[in-house]
Amino acid sequence: TSDNKKIAEFGEKRRSPVDISEIPTTLTSAFIAAEDNRFYEHGGIDIIGLGRAAAQLIQSGRIKTGGSTITMQVAKNFFLTRERTFVRKFNEIFLAIQIEQALTKPEILELYLNKIYLGNRAYGVKAAAQVYYGKNLDELSLAESAMIAGLPKAPSRFNPIVNPDRAKIRRDWILSRMLELKMISSLDYSEAKNSELTAGYHGIQPDLAAPYVAEMARQKAVELFGSEAYTLGLNVYVTTDSELQASAQNAVVKGLDDYDKRHGYREPLDHVELTGEE
Known part of the structure; x- marks a missing residue:
C-alpha cells in the first residue's frame, strides 16, 4: 500500500x-x-x-x-x-x-x-x-x-x-x-x-486484506514487464491507504451483518439427502 x-x-x-x-x-x-x-x-x-x-x-x-x-x-x-x-x-x-x-x-x-x-x-x-x-x-x-x-x-x-x-x-x-x-x-x-519435527508450510501473511487491489497491481505488472514480472523481484506500490482500506472493508462486512440481522432467519434454500456414498 x-x-x-x-x-x-x-x-x-x-x-x-x-x-x-x-x-x-x-x-x-x-x-x-x-x-x-x-x-x-x-x-x-x-x-x-x-x-x-x-x-x-x-x-x-x-x-x-x-x-x-x-x-x-x-x-x-x-x-x-x-x-x-x-x-x-x-x-x-x-x-x-x-x-x-x-x-x-x-x-x-x-x-x-x-x-x-x-x-x-x-x-x-x-x-x-x-x-x-x-x-x-x-x-x-x-x-x-x-x-x-x-x-x-x-x-x-x-x-x-x-x-x-x-x-x-x-x-x-x-x-x-x-x-x-x-x-x-x-x-x-x-x-x-530429541526435539519433535515442527516444520510445515507457511504461506505469505499479508498485513492487509485487499485482494482486488492486489490483482489489479499484478495485472498491471504483467502488462508492463510480461512474465519477467514474476522473477524481477519488483516491489509494487499502490495508492491505497491501509487505514482507509481496512475501514472500507469493515464497513462492508458490518453492513452485510446488519442487513442479515434485520431480515432475520429466512428458512433453508433446500434439503439434501446424504446417502453415505461418495
Whole structure:
C-alpha cells in the first residue's frame, strides 16, 4: 500500500536478502558443519574433496560428489550451470579462487546464505525460515537451524514437509557434526536431537486484506514487464491507504451483518439427502 503494508506476493521465487550480521551464529555454524567445515581455513578449494571427486571421475567417467566448498557453490550459483562436467568444475575452481581474493569470508558466506535454493520456492535462509517455520531467523531453534542447513544437498529429498523421516536423519547428522566440531555442547545436541519435527508450510501473511487491489497491481505488472514480472523481484506500490482500506472493508462486512440481522432467519434454500456414498 502507499503506507508500506503488504497486501500480496506473487512470483516464482521467495527471496529476502539479509546482512550476515542478521544471521544467527547457530545457523551459520550448521551450514558450515554440513557443507564445508574448513571454510575459514582454505582459500576457496578443498584439495581432499576435489581428490575424491577426481577419483570418482576416473573410475566411473562422471562426477558423483562435487567436493565443492561454500565458495565454489557461490561461484556455481552466480556464474555457472549445474551440469556435472570437468570443464564446469575447472571453471568453478578458478572462480572460487578469484572470489576468495576479492571478498572476505563473511561476505562470501552472506552471498551463499542469501542465494542457496532451499526448496518450496525459498531462496536464502530468511525465506526458508518463513516457509518452513513461519519464523524470523533469530527465532529459530538449534534443531530448526540444522534442518534448514540440511536442505542444500537435496532440497526435495530432505524436505521436512514431504520427507520428514529422511529430513530428520539429515538433521541429526548435522547436529552430530556440530558436536564433533565443538560448535555445540552435548546438552544442546541431546535436546535438539530429541526435539519433535515442527516444520510445515507457511504461506505469505499479508498485513492487509485487499485482494482486488492486489490483482489489479499484478495485472498491471504483467502488462508492463510480461512474465519477467514474476522473477524481477519488483516491489509494487499502490495508492491505497491501509487505514482507509481496512475501514472500507469493515464497513462492508458490518453492513452485510446488519442487513442479515434485520431480515432475520429466512428458512433453508433446500434439503439434501446424504446417502453415505461418495
